[in-house]
Amino acid sequence: MQRRKGATMRILRWLLAAVLAAGWLLGRGAAAEVPSPEAAFGFTPGSDRKLVDYGQLMDYLEQVATASPRFELREIGTSELGRPLYVGLLSSEANLARLDELREINRRLALDPEIPDAERERMVEEGRVFVLATMSMHASEVGPAQALPLLVHELVTGDDPAVLEQLDRVVLMVVPTHNPDGMDMVVEYYRSSLGTSYEGGPLPGVYNRYSGHDNNRDFVNLTQAESRAVSRVYTSDWYPQVQVDKHQMGGTGPRYYVPNVHDPIAENIDEGLWTWSGVFGSNLANDMATDGLRGVATHWLFDNYWPGSTETALWKNMIAFLTEGASCRVATPVFVEASELETYGKGLSEYAKSINMPDPWPGGWWRLSDIVRYELVTMRSILKTAARNRPEILRFRNGLCRSEVAKGRTEAPAYFLLPRRQHDPGALAELVGLLQEHGVTLWQATARLELQGRVVEPGDVVVPLAQPYRAFVKEVLERQSYPVRRYTPDGEIIRPYDVTSWSLPLHRGLVCHEVAARSAELESRLAPVDAGSLGSGVELPVDAWGVALPAAANASFRAAFAALGEGVRVERILEQTTNGDLELAAGTFLLRGNSERVAAAARTPGAVALMAAPAGATTVLAPRRIGLVETYFHDMDAGWTRYLFDDFGVGYRVLHPADFESTDLASSFDVLVFPDVGADILTKGKRKIDDDDYRPTEYPPEFAKPISEKGLARLRAFLAAGGVVVSWQSSTELFLEKLGGEEESEELPPLAARDVTEELEKRGLYVPGSLLRARLLADHPLTWGMPAEVGVFSEGSPVFATSIPRADADRRVIASHPDDDILMSGYIEGEKLLAGKPVMVWLRSGSGQLVLFGFSPHHRGSMGGTYKLLFNALLLPDSAP
Numbered sequence: 004m005q006r007r008k009g010a011t012m013r014i015l016r017w018l019l020a021a022v023l024a025a026g027w028l029l030g031r032g033a034a035a036e037v038p039s040p041e042a043a044f045g046f047t048p049g050s051d052r053k054l055v056d057y058g059q060l061m062d063y064l065e066q067v068a069t070a071s072p073r074f075e076l077r078e079i080g081t082s083e084l085g086r087p088l089y090v091g092l093l094s095s096e097a098n099l100a101r102l103d104e105l106r107e108i109n110r111r112l113a114l115d116p117e118i119p120d121a122e123r124e125r126m127v128e129e130g131r132v133f134v135l136a137t138m139s140m141h142a143s144e145v146g147p148a149q150a151l152p153l154l155v156h157e158l159v160t161g162d163d164p165a166v167l168e169q170l171d172r173v174v175l176m177v178v179p180t181h182n183p184d185g186m187d188m189v190v191e192y193y194r195s196s197l198g199t200s201y202e203g204g205p206l207p208g209v210y211n212r213y214s215g216h217d218n219n220r221d222f223v224n225l226t227q228a229e230s231r232a233v234s235r236v237y238t239s240d241w242y243p244q245v246q247v248d249k250h251q252m253g254g255t256g257p258r259y260y261v262p263n264v265h266d267p268i269a270e271n272i273d274e275g276l277w278t279w280s281g282v283f284g285s286n287l288a289n290d291m292a293t294d295g296l297r298g299v300a301t302h303w304l305f306d307n308y309w310p311g312s313t314e315t316a317l318w319k320n321m322i323a324f325l326t327e328g329a330s331c332r333v334a335t336p337v338f339v340e341a342s343e344l345e346t347y348g349k350g351l352s353e354y355a356k357s358i359n360m361p362d363p364w365p366g367g368w369w370r371l372s373d374i375v376r377y378e379l380v381t382m383r384s385i386l387k388t389a390a391r392n393r394p395e396i397l398r399f400r401n402g403l404c405r406s407e408v409a410k411g412r413t414e415a416p417a418y419f420l421l422p423r424r425q426h427d428p429g430a431l432a433e434l435v436g437l438l439q440e441h442g443v444t445l446w447q448a449t450a451r452l453e454l455q456g457r458v459v460e461p462g463d464v465v466v467p468l469a470q471p472y473r474a475f476v477k478e479v480l481e482r483q484s485y486p487v488r489r490y491t492p493d494g495e496i497i498r499p500y501d502v503t504s505w506s507l508p509l510h511r512g513l514v515c516h517e518v519a520a521r522s523a524e525l526e527s528r529l530a531p532v533d534a535g536s537l538g539s540g541v542e543l544p545v546d547a548w549g550v551a552l553p554a555a556a557n558a559s560f561r562a563a564f565a566a567l568g569e570g571v572r573v574e575r576i577l578e579q580t581t582n583g584d585l586e587l588a589a590g591t592f593l594l595r596g597n598s599e600r601v602a603a604a605a606r607t608p609g610a611v612a613l614m615a616a617p618a619g620a621t622t623v624l625a626p627r628r629i630g631l632v633e634t635y636f637h638d639m640d641a642g643w644t645r646y647l648f649d650d651f652g653v654g655y656r657v658l659h660p661a662d663f664e665s666t667d668l669a670s671s672f673d674v675l676v677f678p679d680v681g682a683d684i685l686t687k688g689k690r691k692i693d694d695d696d697y698r699p700t701e702y703p704p705e706f707a708k709p710i711s712e713k714g715l716a717r718l719r720a721f722l723a724a725g726g727v728v729v730s731w732q733s734s735t736e737l738f739l740e741k742l743g744g745e746e747e748s749e750e751l752p753p754l755a756a757r758d759v760t761e762e763l764e765k766r767g768l769y770v771p772g773s774l775l776r777a778r779l780l781a782d783h784p785l786t787w788g789m790p791a792e793v794g795v796f797s798e799g800s801p802v803f804a805t806s807i808p809r810a811d812a813d814r815r816v817i818a819s820h821p822d823d824d825i826l827m828s829g830y831i832e833g834e835k836l837l838a839g840k841p842v843m844v845w846l847r848s849g850s851g852q853l854v855l856f857g858f859s860p861h862h863r864g865s866m867g868g869t870y871k872l873l874f875n876a877l878l879l880p881d882s883a884p
């Protein structure tokens with residue numbers, strides 16, 4: 004017994020020493036307290052048919068943060084549906100204990116071009132590389148977020164000296180998922196689909212509140228709470244030097260994409276950023292090959308000439324890139340036959356051994372665990388590359404800050420000049436707010452002066468190019484010119500991956516001038532921006548008759564919709580009139596009295612107090628009962644339309660195609676809005692591939708129900724009863740071809756318009772998403788508040804031709820392209836084919852009215868310059884034109 008007791012004591016002492024030693028080696032925390040993902044979830048993340056939801060993921064990460072000194076969580080915002088957003092910081096205990104100091108080093112290196120060399124070297128010595136990883140940007144691409152618990156557990160509990168050394172050189176910042184709302188939607192739907200024919204199929208509807216898959220197309224306009232939060236992390240909170248955005252792609256091509264990108268690449272981005280992403284990319288490819296991971300492709304499919312995705316960070320001097328893993332069916336394994344493997348997109352012509360994919364994957368089973376394995380290997384590789392190049396990366400970041408500022412001092416343009424007086428009195432203040440959110444420095448002129456043939460007025464906004472984020476400033480304020488590259492000299496043009504125009508001033512209808520050279524005189528007359536000076540309203544005097552809101556201001560529509568929603572009387576002036584010294588244009592909103600609502604409306608930009616009733620006729624706006632049509636086919640444009648309507652306080656009810664049959668549209672709605680969705684999806688519940696070829700639906704039947712014959716009859720009855728239809732892009736086909744077009748119906752006279760895009764495309768028209776010039780019909784209720792000419796966001800279709808109508812129908816061309824100089828920003832082929840062509844028409848069929856757009860009036864919440872065309876359509880009087 005005695006002896007045994009002694010032995011027990013010895014063992015206990017040895018164990019205690021071992022635990023202390025382990026604690027000393029691994030840092031303050033006891034690694035044993037960190038739960039394993041298996042213990043926490045009851046399965047290993049990546050297991051077949053199992054997914055962790057956002058609540059489980061964050062619970063686990065919080066437990067790790069509590070238990071480990073190598074990990075902490077910080078809240079960075081709230082999602083559109085109210086879930087908290089986080090960034091996790093993974094590093095050595097020593098680094099996490101001095102985060103404020105490290106962040107200050109990051110800030111100085113990112114923003115200070117004047118650090119003396121010796122001081123900079125000290126900062127490089129003391130600094131750490133911050134790598135920001137956004138996991139599962141797209142909620143349906145579940146792998147990266149599912150891999151995260153394994154990665155975090157491995158890094159906080161591991162004791163490999165090489166990895167510990169890496170964690171001492173690097174702070175890895177992880178956004179567990181960019182889209183927690185979507186993560187929960189996808190996981191919940193997937194769980195409910197298990198064991199059914201639809202297991203692993205796509206989520207019906209968009210996977211977040213508004214933007215769905217477009218959520219990574221929002222990093223210039225920052226309309227969504229998630230993009231604002233993540234943008235702030237890299238723009239103005241932490242200044243990481245490296246950023247990786249984690250995605251998945253289709254399941255029949257390469258297994259994984261790593262940088263570098265394919266051509267074309269953005270002209271404004273410093274060449275060093277591409278060579279650095281190449282360093283990360285070739286290390287990735289090499290590390291993956293070493294670990295036996297096959298099917299890795301580079302210089303393939305993904306290009307980088309456009310900002311808007313998370314790699315917008317590139318324009319702010321970060322080494323930013325994306326990776327893409329092949330998908331299975333969410334968490335359900337797929338077997339891929341060798342004969343099903345294919346290539347698509349630029350950079351790979353065959354599914355075969357080639358320099359951009361030296362080791363093709365041969366086919367077979369592909370499971371979530373494979374995706375998770377690839378994710379872990381890539382994250383280890385990125386960590387290793389960042390650690391290995393720590394001083395070079397930190398020095399490079401400050402070098403870019405210096406060189407961008409230097410370019411701004413020596414190269415044209417020296418400034419962008421945004422005159423204070425703009426067509427929409429509130430739009431400049433909004434743009435200034437957005438640019439400040441983007442970390443851009445702006446000034447206002449304090450005096451009137453002449454500058455290189457241009458007059459600068461006091462209050463005009465001046466954006467100097469001599470600033471660290473110069474590339475971003477230039478990219479988003481200039482007009483876009485697509486960097487045309489060909490596969491071979493004189494060969495085929497490399498087509499763009501996404502749209503080609505994003506100019507903030509042009510999309511918002513703002514005048515912006517480039518000023519070529521610097522001016523000491525101007526720079527001595529600049530003051531910080533006073534947002535209040537850029538378009539404010541008035542305090543309403545108690546004895547005022549009411550308030551006039553200019554139709555030119557988007558903000559006036561917001562105030563008018565709010566007033567209508569509260570039952571306040573809103574009128575619009577029918578013809579230009581005067582009120583004392585004031586000129587009031589047609590379309591001006593009038594609110595009488597000085598109630599709280601009217602006083603609030605008076606504070607909107609451009610509003611004026613009226614002391615007496617204006618002369619001339621007005622129309623009283625009736626509240627509109629608006630139906631917004633949204634299908635379950637991942638209808639992003641409908642989602643963006645809901646975003647716009649919510650942002651502007653437009654009341655609406657969502658109508659799904661199946662609802663048409665059961666809804667008396669004529670007595671329930673005044674306006675029906677059909678965003679950009681194919682007429683085949685609306686009327687057949689299937690996506691068209693070509694002519695009579697339809698893709699089989701992957702949604703359960705209740706989500707794929709089309710508008711039935713009876714539903715279409717309800718729609719005809721709605722128009723016959725005087726309803727208003729507003730439709731743009733693909734959905735216009737429903738009206739031009741199915742309702743009142745070629746097929747004459749009993750209720751409706753045929754429409755006096757058709758779509759001529761097919762002919763134009765045969766003759767060479769190609770518009771990948773560009774800003775095109777359009778001239779507007781003056782003095783029409785649809786163009787009230789609009790300038791004579793405007794940029795419209797076009798994807799080339801539809802383009803209309805009108806015809807002389809029957810007596811019981813009518814038409815007006817509301818917008819048409821000019822004869823030349825059509826392209827304002829972006830890329831086009833066959834520009835001349837659009838000369839004079841109508842792109843927005845008003846049609847009457849009996850007493851029903853239709854407003855058809857050949858362009859997107861809001862395009863992903865970016866087209867403030869044409870919102871009013873849509874809002875006017877919602878408020879269209881009964882008897883236009």
Ligand SMILES: [Zn+2]
Nearest residue numbers: 141144250251
């Ligand atoms: Zn993606």
